[in-house]
Amino acid sequence: MRNLLLTIGCMCLFFVAAAQNSREQWVSLFNGRDLKGWKQLNGKAKYEVKDGAIVGTTVSDEPNSFLATEKNYTDFILELEFMVDPSMNSGIQFRSESRADYMNGRVHGYQMEIDPSKRSWSGGIYDEARRLWLYSLEYNEKGKSAFKNNQWNHYRIECLGKTVRTFVNGIPTAHLEDSMLTSGFIALQVHSIGKNDLPGKQIKWRNIRIQSTNLLPKKAEPIFIVNLNPNSLSAEEKAQGVRLLWNGIDTKGWRGAHKDKFPEKGWQIQNGVLSVLPGGGGESTNGGDIVTEEEFSAFELQFEFRITSGANSGVKYFVTENEQSSGSAIGLEYQVLDDEKHPDAKMGVVGNRTMASLYDLIPSLKMDQAKRKPGEWNKGMIRVYPDNRIEHFLNGYKVVEYQRGTPIYYALVARSKYANWKDFGMAPKGHILLQDHGDAVDYRSIKVRSMK
Template sequence: MKFVLTCLMTLPMTAGLAHAAGDSEWQSLFDGKTLNGWRIANGAAKYEVIDGAIVGTTTAGSPNSFLATDRTFSDFVLEFEAKQTVGPTNSGVQFRSQSKPEIMQGRVHGPQMDLDPSERQWTGGLYDEAMSGWWYPGTLNPQPGLYKFNEWNQIRIEALGPSMRTWVNGQLSAYVLDATYTDGFIALQVHSIDQPDEAGRQIHWRNLRIREHPSASPGEATIFVRNTLPNDLSEVERKQGWQLLWDGTSTTGWRSAKGEPFPTHGWRIKDGELIITGGRGGDVVTEKTFGAFELQLDFKLTPGANSGIKYYVGDYGTGDALGLEYQLLDDERHPDAKQGTDGDRTLASLYDIQPRGRLMSNVGIAPKVGEWQHARIVAGADGTIEHWLNGVKVLAFKRGSEDFQRRVAASKFKDIANFGQLEQGRILLQDHGDEVRFRSIKIRAL
């Protein structure tokens, strides 16, 4: 049996959802025969019912297409099966999403779980469609081979308050805390295509069911949790060992890098942000020292700004607070980006020692001055260090290795004995005379 729906057709609203047989808690979103209860929102891709599944087909010249539920949902668990055939093509499922004439002329926007059979394999990742971009790219929890092309895959999406989690074939794939969207429709995406020969690729969905207002799941996970709530420490993060390194309201735990109390000028705290004002108050450091650790924070650069996050900070006998530095820089406007060697003074590089790798251009991942970005430093007990920017690892090295020592010997730190090899050190935020904002500064011991 086949039932076809295109963007030129409209269907009457369907009141309510049928309860799934044998399970009164679950409701079916799809009767297996028709597209009753669904409507086209954007695009010209074809949606039809074939053999008990909703099938979407890529169409040349069409923007992203969406088949959306007539109803909206807030807190829920959604389960379904998905399969992609004919040729690999990106797809996804929207939830808590919107389409309003006054916003981008009705373009669908909001949270999306990615379905991605391409080489990067980001299925399960969470994306803010048409808005802020990637919250949780597949790089944060790689699961190669988990999602099977041309096979049915079990998918689960859970949205409870600000918590959004996804599962692919029984494996937890993404975990995001974000309060931007509280309710909206669910929609099946057929992605736009780049080449005419990509037309005709298909995405299949079946056994779509939803349970509204479920009991909260245990706040536990071993995977990285991306929490966009400012200065928030969730239950799951606490269980993972995370602590707020800055409380969001005071200078507790921080002091001047010169050994004095926190600077009385050049820094201010406002609306949950720790702000370098450009008044040259000097660097600040943590009162505590750290060995093996994982650090994350949000930062916002102003045009042309220069700053840095230093770690394993000590005086090294020079009287200065020196350490390894995760560079914070507006690469386009600040001249430091073109100095050093091979770009080793650019954003997220190990300052003057090792350049970061090539940055991705994805929305929400590519650096954008004037918007909040996410920095992460993982410093292992074995000396391995990773720099992450907006959910992607951009640099890795090992302290004390032959390569590290060679790079230090060619840097401005060449005359400092054992530079960067302290077992313990402080965390430092650098005041370079430019306005830079910080929030959600968190750390955990490894």
């Protein structure tokens, strides 16, 4: 009987393994001998096969170079290994294109970042020659430690419909929900270097394989999700406690600051966008600010915004409405501003009234890569931790970091326009506010979750 049970057990394991193998239909994209099935696009970096690996070598004064698959892929799981010179930058393109009608054939599309620098954004998702950073590793601090310098690293990319997930050495690094593009080639990037830069730096790729049928996503610890589908929540976001703070349809959950109902003028809801209407540039003189009916303490607030040329607005938090003001309601403010054309950007101290700053207190880091032009959507985020640490994010960059209630915080308040407001910004909870500063500004995808 014992031998019979052992035989049955072995047969079960065999059939389970066989079923698993039948589902995981891996296809090799690199035969280990030559570059059959690949084509080079854009720059003239050198690609060759050595010791069973594809080797990419930098060439001075050349644009980004890409070794692309001749075949396009829609839904797939891609795995590969690479080793990169620690002083290089590179990436794996996927769902990417090269068209004559777009920037003269420049490769554009999603890229899983290879970043051996101290920034440690390996595994993030960059939108090459298009929307720039979609998912930086500032959203996922734990993921920063997954990449190993001077070693072979394992990358995994899952593209299933609108969902894109990346893994570095088995650790989840990015989770993106986006429907902009669903098909394209895969490509190995050798980043450009200047004419005075030392050429000859190398990156090697091997064991490149793909699945395009019977796809099974990897079970992994949940991480922060960037959802670029307007006013929507994925099932994974809901499971993490994320909810819409504005439903994209009506004024439910919002009212005018110091009022019991939503303003009758100055605001507009159209096509899933909540807009401040132009009103001459005055502070809270048209429709007035709007606030959430709900109050928040420790929270993570996500929002997308789009400014017009010369516009001014802001997202405030810990607004109590206890203070009376001739202008906007009082609270800590994430500045929303056209830094190039609005005069407020030149006021204050050391730039503490520029885009994404803690208004009149702390300037945002000067990162030109984080800014978008007027008319383009920006992704903002405010994180408030239970210990009163607070962070501002702009398009994937962490641009402000501080802690309420510290001596430094009180010193900053003392030299600001809020010096005479008792306990400014120190309320244990408060409303979230969108500011009417008399300029046309759009908001959408306003989401919140508790950080407790």
